[in-house]
Amino acid sequence: xxxxxxxxxxxxxxxxxxxxxxxxxxxxxxxxxxxxxxxxxxxxxxxxxxxxxxxxxxxxxxxxxxxxxxxxxxxxxxxxxxxxxxxxxxxxxxxxxxxxxxxxxxxxxxxxxxxxxxxxxxxxxxxxxxxxxxxxxxxxxxxxxxxxxxxxxxxxxxxxxxxxxxxxxxxxxxxxxxxxxxxxxxxxxxxxxxxxxxxxxxxxxxxxxxxxxxxxxxxxxxxxxxxxxxxxxxxxxxxxxxxxxxxxxxxxxxxxxxxxxxxxxxxxxxxxxxxxxxxxxxxxxxxxxxxxxxxxxxxxxxxxxxxxxxxxxxxxxxxxxxxxxxxxxxxxxxxxxxxxxxxxxxxxxxxxxxxxxxxxxxxxxxxxxxxxxxxxxxxxxxxxxxxxxxxxxxxxxxxxxxxxxxxxxxxxxxxxxxxxxxxxxxxxxxxxxxxxxxxxxxxxxxxxxxxxxxxxxxxxxxxxxxxxxxxxxxxxxxxxxxxxxxxxxxxxxxxxxxxxxxxxxxxxxxxxxxxxxxxxxxxxxxxxxxxxxxxxxxxxxxxxxxxxxxxxxxxxxxxxxxxxxxxxxxxxxxxxxxxxxxxxxxxxxxxxxxxxxxxxxxxxxxxxxxxxxxxxxxxxxxxxxxxxxxxxxxxxxxxxxxxxxxxxxxxxxxxxxxxxxxxxxxxxxxxxxxxxxxxxxxxxxxxxxxxxxxxxxxxxxxxxxxxxxxxxxxxxxxxxxxxxxxxxxxxxxxxxxxxxxxxxxxxxxxxxxxxxxxxxxxxxxxxxxxxxxxxxxxxxxxxxxxxxxxxxxxxxxxxxxxxxxxxxxxxxxxxxxxxxxxxxxxxxxxxxxxxxxxxxxxxxxxxxxxxxxxxxxxxxxxxxxxxxxxxxxxxx
Amino acid sequence: xxxxxxxxxxxxxxxxxxxxxxxxxxxxxxxxxxxxxxxxxxxxxxxxxxxxxxxxxxxxxxxxxxxxxxxxxxxxxxxxxxxxxxxxxxxxxxxxxxxxxxxxxxxxxxxxxxxxxx
Numbered sequence: 004x005x006x007x008x009x010x011x012x013x014x015x016x017x018x019x020x021x022x023x024x025x026x027x028x029x030x031x032x033x034x035x036x037x038x039x040x041x042x043x044x045x046x047x048x049x050x051x052x053x054x055x056x057x058x059x060x061x062x063x064x065x066x067x068x069x070x071x072x073x074x075x076x077x078x079x080x081x082x083x084x085x086x087x088x089x090x091x092x093x094x095x096x097x098x099x100x101x102x103x104x105x106x107x108x109x110x111x112x113x114x115x116x117x118x119x120x121x122x123x124x125x126x127x128x129x130x131x132x133x134x135x136x137x138x139x140x141x142x143x144x145x146x147x148x149x150x151x152x153x154x155x156x157x158x159x160x161x162x163x164x165x166x167x168x169x170x171x172x173x174x175x176x177x178x179x180x181x182x183x184x185x186x187x188x189x190x191x192x193x194x195x196x197x198x199x200x201x202x203x204x205x206x207x208x209x210x211x212x213x214x215x216x217x218x219x220x221x222x223x224x225x226x227x228x229x230x231x232x233x234x235x236x237x238x239x240x241x242x243x244x245x246x247x248x249x250x251x252x253x254x255x256x257x258x259x260x261x262x263x264x265x266x267x268x269x270x271x272x273x274x275x276x277x278x279x280x281x282x283x284x285x286x287x288x289x290x291x292x293x294x295x296x297x298x299x300x301x302x303x304x305x306x307x308x309x310x311x312x313x314x315x316x317x318x319x320x321x322x323x324x325x326x327x328x329x330x331x332x333x334x335x336x337x338x339x340x341x342x343x344x345x346x347x348x349x350x351x352x353x354x355x356x357x358x359x360x361x362x363x364x365x366x367x368x369x370x371x372x373x374x375x376x377x378x379x380x381x382x383x384x385x386x387x388x389x390x391x392x393x394x395x396x397x398x399x400x401x402x403x404x405x406x407x408x409x410x411x412x413x414x415x416x417x418x419x420x421x422x423x424x425x426x427x428x429x430x431x432x433x434x435x436x437x438x439x440x441x442x443x444x445x446x447x448x449x450x451x452x453x454x455x456x457x458x459x460x461x462x463x464x465x466x467x468x469x470x471x472x473x474x475x476x477x478x479x480x481x482x483x484x485x486x487x488x489x490x491x492x493x494x495x496x497x498x499x500x501x502x503x504x505x506x507x508x509x510x511x512x513x514x515x516x517x518x519x520x521x522x523x524x525x526x527x528x529x530x531x532x533x534x535x536x537x538x539x540x541x542x543x544x545x546x547x548x549x550x551x552x553x554x555x556x557x558x559x560x561x562x563x564x565x566x567x568x569x570x571x572x573x574x575x576x577x578x579x580x581x582x583x584x585x586x587x588x589x590x591x592x593x594x595x596x597x598x599x600x601x602x603x604x605x606x607x608x609x610x611x612x613x614x615x616x617x618x619x620x621x622x623x624x625x626x627x628x629x630x631x632x633x634x635x636x637x638x639x640x641x642x643x644x645x646x647x648x649x650x651x652x653x654x655x656x657x658x659x660x661x662x663x664x665x666x667x668x669x670x671x672x673x674x675x676x677x678x679x680x681x682x683x684x685x686x687x688x689x690x691x692x693x694x695x696x697x698x699x700x701x702x703x704x705x706x707x708x709x710x711x712x713x714x715x716x717x718x719x720x721x722x723x724x725x726x727x728x729x730x731x732x733x734x735x736x737x738x739x740x741x742x743x744x745x746x747x748x749x750x751x752x753x754x755x756x757x758x759x760x761x762x763x764x765x766x767x768x769x770x771x772x773x774x775x776x777x778x779x780x781x782x783x784x785x786x787x788x789x790x791x792x793x794x795x796x797x798x799x800x801x802x803x804x805x806x807x808x809x810x811x812x813x814x815x816x817x818x819x820x821x822x823x824x825x826x827x828x829x830x831x832x833x834x835x836x837x838x839x840x841x842x843x844x845x846x847x848x849x850x851x852x853x854x855x856x857x858x859x860x861x862x863x864x865x866x867x868x869x870x871x872x873x874x875x876x877x878x879x
Numbered sequence: 880x881x882x883x884x885x886x887x888x889x890x891x892x893x894x895x896x897x898x899x900x901x902x903x904x905x906x907x908x909x910x911x912x913x914x915x916x917x918x919x920x921x922x923x924x925x926x927x928x929x930x931x932x933x934x935x936x937x938x939x940x941x942x943x944x945x946x947x948x949x950x951x952x953x954x955x956x957x958x959x960x961x962x963x964x965x966x967x968x969x970x971x972x973x974x975x976x977x978x979x980x981x982x983x984x985x986x987x988x989x990x991x992x993x994x995x996x997x
Binding site: 007012024025028034036067070072 | 912913914917933934936937939940941943944945946955959960961962969
């Protein structure tokens with residue numbers, strides 16, 4: 004179409020010739036025809052008749068001419084839309100149900116997908132993403148695969164399957180000590196770390212080999228976040244000197260915005276490991292490193308694992324012989340390294356939300372089908388009155404697309420809200436959740452998918468064309484649809500049965516976590532976590548002095564009855580551990596059979612037991628007097644006592660925890676305290692006394708206070724007391740109940756989400772069931788009337804309608820039960836103290852579902868029961 | 880019922896294009912009202928081409944919307960108000976173009992038929 008033509012059409016779009024003009028024009032034509040006919044010698048009537056016959060339908064010509072107008076399409080579209088909206092208004096229950104169902108389905112799935120996308124699917128921000136692996140040894144001492152200094156260099160020099168091999172030694176707290184100080188996290192990496200992963204600094208350069216040597220030039224790469232928050236994106240940051248922990252360091256570059264450590268440690272600053280390679284090779288390796296490597300093209304992880312055998316054997320030979328059986332080689336993708344813990348939960352979540360989506364789709368389809376069945380008569384009527392098939396299809400399409408668009412809009416709003424809720428209630432342990440955003444691609448996909456689905460569902464009945472029978476038959480006949488809808492209801496009930504079971508299992512598991520005995524008192528206990536910056540507190544003496552004066556200061560606080568210290572607090576599983584079989588008991592042979600599992604240990608002060616209310620079962624525990632003595636004493640948990648001494652009296656026994664280390668005298672047996680996290684297995688445990696000797700102190704300490712006042716009121720006093728000693732010291736104060744509750748965040752989060760999905764699934768399934776039964780009832784009003792007229796009483800009718808519902812419920816329930824039995828297996832590791840086939844849970848869920856579904860059936864059935872036969876028979 | 884089977888669409892398009900050409904040609908002589916156009920086409924074709932009003936007026940309006948013809952109300956030969964159509968500059972160009980196209984087509988068809996005959 005040429006530009007001129009287009010302009011002309013646009014002009015006519017706005018300047019609309021009136022209908023009267025067209026009428027006049029056509030009238031003129033007919034009159035001329037009549038005149039011509041008269042001239043040809045016809046009578047007046049004949050002339051007129053001929054003219055009109057020749058004309059071939061004034062109305063049709065007018066319609067056809069009108070259709071030529073530019074904008075005719077848009078006009079009819081608006082007309083259709085108006086018509087559809089009128090229809091929605093007449094039937095608000097239908098409209099609202101469809102929109103809410105769509106919104107729930109779309110909203111929940113978009114939000115959940117946005118969250119799990121990064122965990123399960125999206126490529127990691129590394130250029131060589133598909134070939135990067137995490138490599139190392141697995142042993143009971145450290146949960147993830149790791150390397151030790153000496154081994155690492157051996158592997159790096161002799162490995163074959165990788166084209167690049169690099170390491171990092173983890174992230175540590177560090178301080179930016181400038182005019183604008185900040186508490187940061189510094190990760191130490193090898194010089195070739197960034198190139199191996201395929202990361203190019205946004206600004207500046209990577210580390211030079213000489214910077215990765217001990218006493219080499221100090222260099223650092225800063226994160227984009229730090230660059231933004233601290234240096235205002237100043238490009239002049241490169242080559243600037245900053246102070247980290249009091250040392251001058253040159254900034255050599257800025258990391259890309261999406262940079263993250265492969266093990267997801269927080270890293271504001273990257274510094275070189277600067278390990279003394281020669282020393283690490285020579286001495287007993289004690290630097291723990293994490294190794295990452297890039298596979299040569301075409302090499303699989305299995306091949307790499309096999310090819311690593313020689314170097315693995317080298318490391319194995321370095322390990323103490325009795326432990327060798329428990330050391331393994333592990334090569335796995337970085338994603339597995341990052342997400343191993345949340346992966347299952349993410350899949351469960353995704354499964355649940357897809358189930359909800361499925362139920363929602365079935366519901367909407369079912370509702371639209373019911374509407375189509377009801378509207379069939381009208382469609383047939385309009386068709387007879389002259390509407391073209393295309394026009395009818397368009398009408399339907401407009402209706403469905405309007406509904407879809409409303410649903411999508413509501414769904415996206417809901418997704419945004421849900422995502423915010425997820426982020427707000429999610430535990431800290433879920434990686435990258437704080438970065439989850441509504442993904443544009445996902446939004447687009449959802450919108451297109453729902454529009455296409457809507458269009459398909461919507462136009463199918465219209466495309467089939469209204470059947471003649473729709474006009475003739477008195478009751479609408481919709482046998483085929485009814486069957487499909489019933490199948491969908493059965494499916495919905497089955498799926499929501501699975502969802503409900505999953506949610507109920509998580510709920511029961513969560514409540515057993517909450518109800519379990521911790522072995523200690525969490526109420527009225529405040530914990531102050533203090534990490535002394537080592538550049539200011541350089542010696543253990545300074546560190547001890549600080550903590551002792553802090554202890555004295557806190558003891559003076561009103562309402563504080565006891566102040567204890569420990570390096571770690573239960574029930575979290577982060578604490579010191581060592582192999583059980585390293586412990587020697589005097590007079591007994593040390594076991595050489597493997598590690599014997601791990602044993603926890605803590606460095607505590609005597610009041611630790613008092614504050615946490617951990618009973619000393621035998622002996623007396625530590626005393627204040629022992630703090631100033633040189634005695635090496637130990638308190639063991641009753642679990643450890645049983646394993647070490649069996650029936651014998653532990654008190655007075657001599658124990659050596661580490662070969663060649665000091666010997667300790669057991670002075671007490673404490674009750675067991677949970678120490679493997681809330682749901683992990685408990686480990687045996689022993690306590691060493693933190694004496695007033697420099698050897699017993701570290702810069703990291705947790706001070707625990709027992710208070711009879713409200714902990715929230717005491718917390719500021721604690722801060723104030725610490726600030727008096729050192730005003731710039733960062734300190735975290737929280738109640739023990741808070742930190743325990745934080746540990747339960749994960750199961751609570753999983754339970755809340757699955758519960759939400761299960762309830763929405765159930766709700767939608769019930770709406771579906773209700774819809775089918777009440778539709779059926781309406782359709783059969785006449786039949787009911789006939790039956791009643793023939794002598795059926797109301798109970799018979801109720802039974803007749805309800806039987807239909809029962810059949811659907813039973814079938815759906817049975818299918819769902821089988822599916823649930825099969826699927827809950829996968830949740831085993833998410834459950835605590837409860838089997839994935841817990842009979843009580845299954846029974847409860849079946850009962851709940853049955854009752855709710857029954858109610859959904861009985862309401863329309865009761866309505867059917869009340870049908871007045873006289874009215875029903877007269878109605879048509 | 881104006882529900883036409885889809886198979887007729889190509890034929891209809893062909894006829895429509897031809898009708899457009901005929902209308903443009905007719906109007907090239909002088910401004911005319913719809914009745915006049917129909918009559919003129921019938922006359923010129925020795926009564927072979929009878930333009931049904933059902934397609935004449937849609938075609939006239941379509942051409943007007945495209946800007947090839949324009950219309951104004953004036954009194955007819957017997958002093959009645961009638962809508963007169965006339966060719967615009969764009970319409971004149973379009974006429975030439977369609978004429979050329981038609982000639983090409985007719986020549987091509989003629990060639991084919993001539994060959995088939997021999």
